[in-house]
Amino acid sequence: MQLTSKNPLTSKMKKTANINTALAAATCALLGTVPVAQADEGVWEMDAALLYYGETDRVTAVEGVFSASKDFGDEHVFSGKIILDSLTGASASGAVAQPNAQTYTRPSGRGQYVVAAGETPLDDTFHDTRVQLEAQWTQPLGDDMRGSTGVHLSKEYDYLSIAVNGSLAKDFNQKNTTVSAGLSLAFDTIDPEGGRPVAFSEMVIDQGQFANEEAYQAVFDATRQEGTDDKSTVDLMIGVTQIINRRMLMQFNYGFSMSDGYHTDPFKVLSVVNDQGLTQALVHEDRPTERTRHNFYWQTKYALDSGVADISYRYATDDWDINSHTIDSRLRFNLSDNTYIQPHFRYYQQSAAEFYQPFLLEGTALPTFASADYRLGEMTAYTIGLKYGMKMPSGNEWAFRLEYYQQDPKNAGFDEPGALQQLDLYPSLKAVIAQVSYSF
Amino acid sequence: MMRNKLIKITLALICVQLVGCANLGVQPWERDLLAKDEMALDSEGNDLGLDDHIYFSKEATSGGRAFAGGGCGCN
Numbered sequence: 001m002q003l004t005s006k007n008p009l010t011s012k013m014k015k016t017a018n019i020n021t022a023l024a025a026a027t028c029a030l031l032g033t034v035p036v037a038q039a040d041e042g043v044w045e046m047d048a049a050l051l052y053y054g055e056t057d058r059v060t061a062v063e064g065v066f067s068a069s070k071d072f073g074d075e076h077v078f079s080g081k082i083i084l085d086s087l088t089g090a091s092a093s094g095a096v097a098q099p100n101a102q103t104y105t106r107p108s109g110r111g112q113y114v115v116a117a118g119e120t121p122l123d124d125t126f127h128d129t130r131v132q133l134e135a136q137w138t139q140p141l142g143d144d145m146r147g148s149t150g151v152h153l154s155k156e157y158d159y160l161s162i163a164v165n166g167s168l169a170k171d172f173n174q175k176n177t178t179v180s181a182g183l184s185l186a187f188d189t190i191d192p193e194g195g196r197p198v199a200f201s202e203m204v205i206d207q208g209q210f211a212n213e214e215a216y217q218a219v220f221d222a223t224r225q226e227g228t229d230d231k232s233t234v235d236l237m238i239g240v241t242q243i244i245n246r247r248m249l250m251q252f253n254y255g256f257s258m259s260d261g262y263h264t265d266p267f268k269v270l271s272v273v274n275d276q277g278l279t280q281a282l283v284h285e286d287r288p289t290e291r292t293r294h295n296f297y298w299q300t301k302y303a304l305d306s307g308v309a310d311i312s313y314r315y316a317t318d319d320w321d322i323n324s325h326t327i328d329s330r331l332r333f334n335l336s337d338n339t340y341i342q343p344h345f346r347y348y349q350q351s352a353a354e355f356y357q358p359f360l361l362e363g364t365a366l367p368t369f370a371s372a373d374y375r376l377g378e379m380t381a382y383t384i385g386l387k388y389g390m391k392m393p394s395g396n397e398w399a400f401r402l403e404y405y406q407q408d409p410k411n412a413g414f415d416e417p418g419a420l421q422q423l424d425l426y427p428s429l430k431a432v433i434a435q436v437s438y439s440f
Numbered sequence: 441m442m443r444n445k446l447i448k449i450t451l452a453l454i455c456v457q458l459v460g461c462a463n464l465g466v467q468p469w470e471r472d473l474l475a476k477d478e479m480a481l482d483s484e485g486n487d488l489g490l491d492d493h494i495y496f497s498k499e500a501t502s503g504g505r506a507f508a509g510g511g512c513g514c515n
Binding site: 047048049051053063065067081085130132154156159161165173174175176177182184186188236237241242243244245246247249251253255257266293295296297299301303308312314316322324326330332333348350353375377379381387401405407429433435437 | 464465466467468470471472473474476478479481484485486487489490491493495496498499500501503504505506507511
């Protein structure tokens, strides 16, 4: 999850753009007086949303969000957010499909699951509940300057993430230009069910070769490391928001992120196949302990006569050799004074991590790092959706969103021996996203 | 290459927009359209946050609009 779901400083453009404030400021300027600080408290503004995310044959998630913000006077704004989500279903384990059925041990070491011939191996044990809390305080710091600070906490059964952030923004050029800089520090702790696997250790599968349960458990335990592990992340972001003209504004962000610690997915494995393409063993993946990322983000919003065009582009690159391009567009058309529809289109493309491998070949030297997680492989993805919103006479607003998301993993240039040529190693992932929102 | 083409298109779009607006910005009394709620950069905060969570969990890149790091063990 992102540390913050919005940039509190640049989002203040909305507040500063308030026409009443602008007119008041203009009047004061004409009269040659200094505006008296307004100490009026605002009201709580609340948003609630319920999201359903369902993949065909894989993961299903339900996520509820409640957010609230209030101006305590003089643009001293508190905002908070609570998120609860529940995840069930199956996730690709990283193993390759085979011409015959395969038996796997669950990550906990307790129990097995069988994958039918020709099917992509999915680990069906995922079940998790997560809670996330966010709080943010933003206030003016002298003329044309704002500061913001916040905390973030995300907790699930085997994962804890705690983060703090702080940022400054300054307006120039009659508030037409805003420059901001922010810093975030995050600390994550992981304690996976069944323990963290030893890098490249072989999955222990009980096929009757053990004398008893203790003998199996002793061999399984030898593939696991004691205790928890962690990861720390430093994020820096600088941004410029510029009003172009009466209809258009633009934002440019540069983000630098450096993380150090446990990046491996403890539930992912790689198949070791022979020159016939048949699986001989399954080994646990291992990823580098450091990652440095750069993000370049551009967004523009354009006010149409009856609607808004919102288009963004992101280029990201990192020292794992993953480069990605994302184009996102939302076009809002007002159907009446109180209703609108908004088509959404998103396109995403990424290259594979340098250590990504769909499988390992038997008899070749082990690489330093390797992962068959398709999310680190080459892929394209697109989202297409539609949102309908309606404002009630009370001023409260309902909105409904329905979207389709498809990922198409690609072969990043790996030769497939024998039986693997007849199997789909890069199956598409298809998901439906449905959401109901209420603002009051 | 797809990537080069995308970069060129983006740069061209930015140039066209910047050249077309030699005098950037507006006077305070010209903010009527910009002041609308739907013109705020985060006007759909919950939608954007939920989307970020989905794509963070399913793709190798995160951040851009907001901070990239930290998070959850989401699959």
